[in-house]
Amino acid sequence: MSKENPEELVNSVAREIAEFQDAAGMVDEAVAQRMGINLTDLRCLGLLLRHGAMGAGQLAAAAELSPGAMTAALDRLERLGYIARVRSSTDRRGVIVEVTPTAYQLLEACYGPLGLEGLARLEQYSAAELILLRDFLRQGRELQMRHAARIRSRDGASSLNDHA
Secondary structure, eight states: OOOSOHHHHHHHHHHHHHHHHHHHHHHHHHHHHHHTOOHHHHHHHHHHHHHOSEEHHHHHHHHTOOHHHHHHHHHHHHHTTSEEEEEOSSOTTOEEEEEOHHHHHHHHHHHHHHHHHHHHHHTTSOHHHHHHHHHHHHHHHHHHHHHHHHHHSHHHHHHHHHTO
16 A cells, blocks of 8 residues: 555646646647647647548537638648548538548657557556556546536636636
8 A cells, every 4th residue: 555645646646647738738739840730730630540531520520610710720731731622422512531641651750659659658557557547538538628618618718707
């Protein structure tokens, strides 16, 4: 059993989470800078990589962008050769957005070594520890998303303005 004070341990873990988020943000900023894009564009590429090609409207919803902001992001990404807009085979009016091989190569060059090193570290944990980590991260992501929605909402914005 650990001799650490439970309150100090909780605070230490909370600090490490904040530091981890900052470090992950720094990696994303470095990748975006290397690719000549902004963080919103990078988030869109990440969604396409994780979920596969999708319609522009689906991508806008997943990225929580307005149609105008999505169009601007897609225009930038297409101009740089990072995405291709392809006519839908099922709806001639629809457009499917795909990541190009150029973007795959750049993203792999940036994130690949990090992913491999991270996987090697995860392999050091037991199944029970991995389940704990997975569940903690899943719940943390849900917490973050819920609070992002709260902050964006009208009620969240007005409560923030009350403190300004």
